[in-house]
Amino acid sequence: MNLTQPAPARMATQRNPDLQSLGWYFNEMGEKLGYEFHSWQNQLSDVSSQLSDRDDMHPGQSFLKFNAQHVGCVVGRQSGKTAWAITRIASQCMLPERRDIAKMVGLPVIAPQHVIYTAQSRLNATEKWREHVSVMEKSWLIEYIYNVRKQIGSECVTFTNGSTYEPVTPNRTGGRGKSTDLIIVDEALAHPMWLLSVLRPTMAQRHSAPGCIGSQFIVISNAGNDDSELLNHLQDLGHEAISQNNDKRVWLEWSMVPGSDPLDHQTWVNTMPTLGQPNGISMDFLVEESESMRLEDFMREYLCVRVPRSEAQLIPIDHWMDLYRPDVFVTDTGIIALDVSPGRGRATIVACSAVDDYLPVEVIRSKDGLEWVIDALEEITNRWSCSVVIDAGGPAGSMIPVLQARGVDIIPIAAKDVAHAAAHFYDSVMSKRVSHLNDFRLNDAVKGVTKRPVGERWAFDRNGNVDITPLVAASFAVWAIDTGWNDKPAIYS
Numbered sequence: 001m002n003l004t005q006p007a008p009a010r011m012a013t014q015r016n017p018d019l020q021s022l023g024w025y026f027n028e029m030g031e032k033l034g035y036e037f038h039s040w041q042n043q044l045s046d047v048s049s050q051l052s053d054r055d056d057m058h059p060g061q062s063f064l065k066f067n068a069q070h071v072g073c074v075v076g077r078q079s080g081k082t083a084w085a086i087t088r089i090a091s092q093c094m095l096p097e098r099r100d101i102a103k104m105v106g107l108p109v110i111a112p113q114h115v116i117y118t119a120q121s122r123l124n125a126t127e128k129w130r131e132h133v134s135v136m137e138k139s140w141l142i143e144y145i146y147n148v149r150k151q152i153g154s155e156c157v158t159f160t161n162g163s164t165y166e167p168v169t170p171n172r173t174g175g176r177g178k179s180t181d182l183i184i185v186d187e188a189l190a191h192p193m194w195l196l197s198v199l200r201p202t203m204a205q206r207h208s209a210p211g212c213i214g215s216q217f218i219v220i221s222n223a224g225n226d227d228s229e230l231l232n233h234l235q236d237l238g239h240e241a242i243s244q245n246n247d248k249r250v251w252l253e254w255s256m257v258p259g260s261d262p263l264d265h266q267t268w269v270n271t272m273p274t275l276g277q278p279n280g281i282s283m284d285f286l287v288e289e290s291e292s293m294r295l296e297d298f299m300r301e302y303l304c305v306r307v308p309r310s311e312a313q314l315i316p317i318d319h320w321m322d323l324y325r326p327d328v329f330v331t332d333t334g335i336i337a338l339d340v341s342p343g344r345g346r347a348t349i350v351a352c353s354a355v356d357d358y359l360p361v362e363v364i365r366s367k368d369g370l371e372w373v374i375d376a377l378e379e380i381t382n383r384w385s386c387s388v389v390i391d392a393g394g395p396a397g398s399m400i401p402v403l404q405a406r407g408v409d410i411i412p413i414a415a416k417d418v419a420h421a422a423a424h425f426y427d428s429v430m431s432k433r434v435s436h437l438n439d440f441r442l443n444d445a446v447k448g449v450t451k452r453p454v455g456e457r458w459a460f461d462r463n464g465n466v467d468i469t470p471l472v473a474a475s476f477a478v479w480a481i482d483t484g485w486n487d488k489p490a491i492y493s
Contacts, residue, residue, distance in 0.1 A: 006039045006273040011242055011253040015047050019067060019247075022049035022091075025101060029094070030087040033139050038280065040254060040273040041084045044073050048218070048250045051105060054208070063106040065214030068250040069207070072188075072238050073220045074231075075254045076302040078281045079274045081220050085184055086132045088218070089115050090141060092182045093163035095213070097144070111211030112162030115182040118199070120190040121467055122169040122368055123343035126155055128186060129167035133157050152345065153369045169346075169368055170195055171467075178202045183217050188231040189224030190466070192444065196230060223255065223304040227447060232306065255304035262299045263290060271303050314460075315429055320446045325435035328360045335411075336364060336380060337389035337476035338373065339469040340396040342462055347373050347396070348441070348469035349380065352477035358435045359428060359481060361474040366441050366467075374399060378406050387411050389476040391418050411480055418472075419457040421479035425471075428478055445471035 015021070023046030030037050030045075037045075052067040075081065095101060095110045102110045117132070119125040133148060136157070147158045156166040168178070170191055180202045185191060196217075203215035224231045238251025260267045265283065274280030290298050299305040334353025341347070348366040352359055365376055373396075377388055388403065390396050392412035400410050413421070428434045436442055448466030451458040460468055460475070 006277055007254060007270050007275070009040070009043070009252050009273075010255050010257060010271070011239060011251065012043070013047050013068075013238075013242055013247050013250045013252065014245075015043075016050055016067075016247050019050040019052055020064070020104065021046050021051065022101065023047070025049070025098070026087055026091050029091045030083070033083075033087055033090065033135060033141075035080075035083045035087060036279060037084070037087075038080055038274050038277060040075060040252070041080055044071075044084065044252055045088075047247075047252065048216070050247065051213075054214075065105065065207075065212075066216055068248055069203075069214065069216060070234070070237075071216055071218040071250045072234050073218075073252045074223060074235065074304045075220075075252075076222055076272050076304055078285075078302075079254075079272070080279075081186070082128070082131070085117070085128075085186060085220065086135050089117065089132060089165055089182070089184065090136060093159050093165055094141070094144065094161070096161040096163060105213050107211060107213070109211065110213065111209065112159075112164070113181045113212075114163065114179060114206070115165040115184070116168045116178060116180050116199075116202075117165070117184045117186065118168050118170045118195075119186040120170070121341075122167075122171075122345045123341060124187075125167035125170065126152075126345065127343075129155055129165075132165075168199075171198075179205050181206045181212060181215050183215075185217070185219045185230070186221070188219035188221040188234065189228040190448075191228075191230040192447075193229040193233055196233075222302070223300045223306045225300065225307045228306070235306075253304065256299070262295065262303055262305070267303070314426065314449050314451050315446050317443075317447050320429065320436075320443070321438075323429065323432060323435050324438045325358065325360065326437065328355055328358050328435045329437075330360050330362045331355060332384055332386075334384070335386050335389060335477055335480050336377075336384070337473040337480065338377065338396050338399075339391070339473035339476065340370065340373075340394065340399075341467065341469055342395055344370055344395055346467055346469055348467075348473045349373075349376065350470060350473035350477050352474065352481050354481055357433065359433050359478050360435045360437075361442070361477060362437055363439045363441050363470050363474075366470055370399075374402055374406070377403060377408055381408050387480075389413060389480045391415075391476070394418070413476065413479075415454070416457075417479070418476075419454045419459045421475040422451070422459045422472075423457065424482065425475035425478050428482070434474075434478060439470070441467070441470045442474065445469075 026045035048071040050067040051064040054063045054065050092113045146160045149156045207215040241249040256271045296307045300307050330351045331353045336351045349364040352361045387409040389411045445468045449468050450461045452461040
């Protein structure tokens with residue numbers, strides 16, 4: 001078994017020897033940050049940063065910009081994706097300092113650069129952003145950092161040269177109003193197709209702006225399943241570009257050859273570029289992973305094999321969409337429920353009431369941060385004369401005393417009731433008693449939610465790749481309506 005040479009990419013955009021590249025610059029930056037890049041990282045840097053002539057200049061002018069606007073890479077877990085992302089981001093932000101690169105691309109100076117990063121959720125994105133900034137602050141880059149703003153919802157690091165780097169929420173409004181040179185979408189397997197239409201337009205102006213060298217949209221991930229819309233779409237486009245020798249779209253993929261034995265150690269050697277390499281993943285660790293994980297998860301995480309739709313999906317999306325009723329609305333006899341994400345980065349208020357044979361659910365408000373929640377609940381409950389269902393032991397529980405002090409009527413529920421509410425909501429959905437208004441926030445939660453065990457019961461799993469606060473709040477509201485808790489149960493009095 002050969003462990004001396006790293007596995008080559010199974011599919012890869014080839015380096016064009018006629019084009020210059022900034023791969024040397026990215027790899028140099030990696031060394032300065034203390035990283036010893038693997039061959040796959042060097043290859044991604046080199047191919048993705050090829051430069052070609054700008055097509056928006058006047059005759060006689062010679063300027064260069066990035067040859068590819070889209071860059072994608074699929075590589076297994078524990079391969080160094082985070083190290084490469086930090087390096088790529090720092091390199092972009094430091095471009096205004098590099099007179100040699102400005103001269104290379106034909107510019108007197110490179111303008112301040114603007115970078116955004118997103119991941120599975122706002123919480124994941126900000127956690128990674130903080131990790132990236134921490135690495136920068138502990139390196140020589142600290143001399144170039146002008147300000148680091150860490151307030152929730154407005155995180156941003158500004159460099160002395162005017163460049164900025166910030167995380168964004170992966171939703172339909174997260175990137176609006178921004179103008180960006182580089183976007184990195186981490187773990188792209190978690191994102192729907194519409195994210196592309198939200199983020200890509202932020203690059204339109206910068207792509208040909210004076211003093212810039214083109215924009216790039218970069219996705220980096222391991223494989224997903226049938227629900228990984230964005231990744232699967234870009235992967236298909238990447239494969240097509242490779243087959244047509246089109247280097248305007250860069251794609252590199254370290255994945256298992258179809259038909260190989262996923263548990264054969266030689267398959268691992270042929271697939272994973274850091275297996276057995278210095279600072280890479282060890283064979284012993286991989287053996288333990290293969291024995292403890294479900295085979296489909298192991299194949300997806302480490303061998304980058306796209307697996308069918310997860311059997312763990314709780315509510316079939318086709319069934320959920322059949323419950324869309326544009327003619328059934330929540331009435332003023334209803335109840336509202338609040339749910340807050342574990343990291344306290346987002347909250348959702350959902351309403352429900354009984355209307356004939358239906359239990360319509362409607363998202364009233366769903367926003368990042370928590371500063372808006374108290375006022376919103378006070379205003380809504382005063383207007384509707386309704387109560388609010390809150391998980392007393394969950395992230396929103398700390399708000400109960402403040403809300404009660406403002407006269408808001410609270411229905412607190414315990415952990416066992418959270419599990420009961422989830423199961424009851426599922427039963428109500430499957431029996432077609434629940435209806436909805438086709439709100440994308442609820443739809444996205446239903447698409448991505450799975451379940452986690454709670455003793456002999458189960459609840460909605462908050463550790464997935466989507467914001468499920470709309471779904472959890474909906475389950476609370478349906479539970480309260482259907483059990484009569486809005487009529488002051490004995491436990492509350």
